[in-house]
Amino acid sequence: MSWFTWFASSPTSVPASLAASQPHAHHAVSLGVTLFFLVLLILMILSLALEEKLHAKKSVIVGVFAVVSLLLADIFGLLPLSQAGRFFVENPLHEKIEMPVYIPAIDWGVVAIILGSSVFVDVTSRSGLFSWIAIKLTKASNGDPKKLLTYYGVMTVLFSAVLNNVTAMIIVGSLTVVSLEKLERREKLLGFLLIEGLLTNIGGLLTLISSVPNIIVGNAAKISFAKFFIVACPYVAVATALTIWMGAKLFKIEGLTNEKEMAAANEKVQSFDENDGIESNGFFWFATTMTGLFVGTLATASFLPYIKDLGMGYVALGFALIMLIRYKSEADKFYQAVDWDLLAFFAGLFVVIHVMEHAQVLALIGKGLSVIVKLGPTLGSGLVLISASAFSSVTDNIPLAAMLAKILGNMNTPSSSGLWWSVIFGANLGGNLTPIGSASTLVAVTIIHKHGLKLSFGEFVVKALPFALLQIALATVYVLLFLR
Amino acid sequence: MSKLDQFESVFKAASKERFHYSPQELHSILVVTDLPEHEAKLYTDRIRDYLPLDGENITWATLTGEEFDDIGGLFEGIEKYRPDLICTYRNLKSQGWQWPYSLGEYLDVLTQATTTPVLVYPHPEKKEALEKLGQLKNVMAVTDHLAGDDRLVNFAISVTPKDGTLYLSHIEDKRTFDRYIEVIGKIPALDTDVAKTTITQQLLKEPRDYIQSCRDVLAQHESSPKIEEVVQMGTHLDEYKRLIEEHQINLLVLNTKDADQLAMHGLAYPLAVELKDIPMLML
Known part of the structure; x- marks a missing residue:
């Protein structure tokens, strides 16, 4: 909403600046109404947590709550509409545009980043670049299980950082299945997939675009891509190393010592052909260059002339379109592959949060949060991180991130505050506590089940808990020591 | 997924x-x-x-x-x-x-x-x-599943004269393939043209890759026979009759054992x- 500010009264009666700085000034909401909407919010979160049981997609769940809460908000007179029931936005040139009240509720910058990155990654993967890297690393391991775990672990983190957690898990997970079957080490599959699933959420911390919570909180806190990377990198490096080391110990993934076994394993992995998925060498190198440029542009987007005005969403969409030129006649196939469920979920969620803001629900939660924050930079930040982790372990971390980002924004929390990082670390790492805590761990469990291995909810928690506790403890120490 | x-x-x-x-x-x-x-x-x-x-x-x-x-x-x-x-x-x-x-x-x-x-x-x-x-000169290894059949190829190499030619053949049965494509054509969820093209490509690519691997390996050994590739769709008997004639083949090498049955390989x-x-x- 950097361009447009919205206002509640007639198109000419309220200055845009006032509306922007005091969005709730005109609302007088009773506690009863606020509590009523709080119950709605809790119901939505519970429904998201029970997504699998309900057999419903997130977008549908949140969409229903968005439609219902908008209607109720209008009935209760909570929406910032004019007396004629109209809604306008005004840009810095004082041009006024009428539009539906729920449109500016959505953070279109974030939608653009997700949409653009998704298409970019999808087209780039057609070049064979990611499978080429994955197979090269497999061959470099010479088929040694311990080296393979290390390489796949690092690859999971890097792919999660550059792509997204789910795509990273799909690429590394599917290669793990194929290579371990080739190496006749299927008994190690569960350990490999579980560790990779846990590492996607570590990799998801590395850059501003690595996960949706990062994008939401980073945008709200105005943290640049480069700053995000510099802050997150040390933690990601240490957490990755510890997770791989611990995984190798707990799942007894050991290196080969017998020369005959080493030679046989090497022979098997060398039969992978990294060039098999490359349809065109020209496009492969083009995609490689564009990926480097994409990451480079995102990293410098906050200070590149003009680009800094247009934002990262513009960069993502721009690069996606450049890549689509290669497949211009079949671009529609890539549009079909976009995760519309995520985008619709995201749009619906922001509408719900918008309503909750006007129903003073966020202010109420903010009061509770301010009690924790007032405990001081040490205890406060630590508690925010731990409670955010606990919350994201049972439901989607996106609503949590969106809600907390909004609340911290409303509390005028400075960009340098460790509280933003507590939310980022908590929202990402909480996903490692349960199999439903994040989409990528859910993918890992799906691959595990697809290949006939048994892993119940409880068994996942038991196996993942030592890793998750270590990662959360490490993050807490990191935030408290270096980021408060 | x-x-x-x-x-x-x-x-x-x-x-x-x-x-x-x-x-x-x-x-x-x-x-x-x-x-x-x-x-x-x-x-x-x-x-x-x-x-x-x-x-x-x-x-x-x-x-x-x-x-x-x-x-x-x-x-x-x-x-x-x-x-x-x-x-x-x-x-x-x-x-x-x-x-x-x-x-x-x-x-x-x-x-x-x-x-x-x-x-x-x-x-x-x-x-x-x-x-x-006459004297053995041109040998053809016959199969409908060439990729990975080291034994067949090694035997074929062993009997092929060093100055002779070994044809590594892989013929996919067209009648069976057409039958599957016909069924795919009746399933709305599957694109028939895409299925036909991609399955054909993959079926023929595997033996071709394997033949290339044979060539690469044999290139490291002196006095190996010349390797030729015959990978295609067709009706087995008709195609082999034609190929024998066309390439003047005077020995066929083929598998006769099938782990799943006592009778000779189909x-x-x-x-x-x-x-x-x-x-x-x-x-």
């Missing part, structure tokens, strides 16, 4: 069968005939002229018609020599050679009950076919019954 399947497919396709060179050493060859001793010797001489394996290290022996009366007797005779290769012909001790419908009980059992490869020649009564044998039997004028090495 379509993306998961997509990437699993990418990696499975990248995992290729590689050829492992392990030439078969043939030190002792046993010729099994139902002929009297003198004729058996002549027949053996004809075979020796054809097969370019002669040398100091090879021992030739002949089992004549007088040395066995039934299949048990034949096995006893073979056990005595323990050969690396058995040379024989169809319809031993039978008049069945006059009718083109069977291989005869001896050959049926021999190909399935022993692990020793059997080189089947035209029947001694088929004089014209024997005269046309592709081998009709070829062995119908292509009686060309020698076949049956593994």
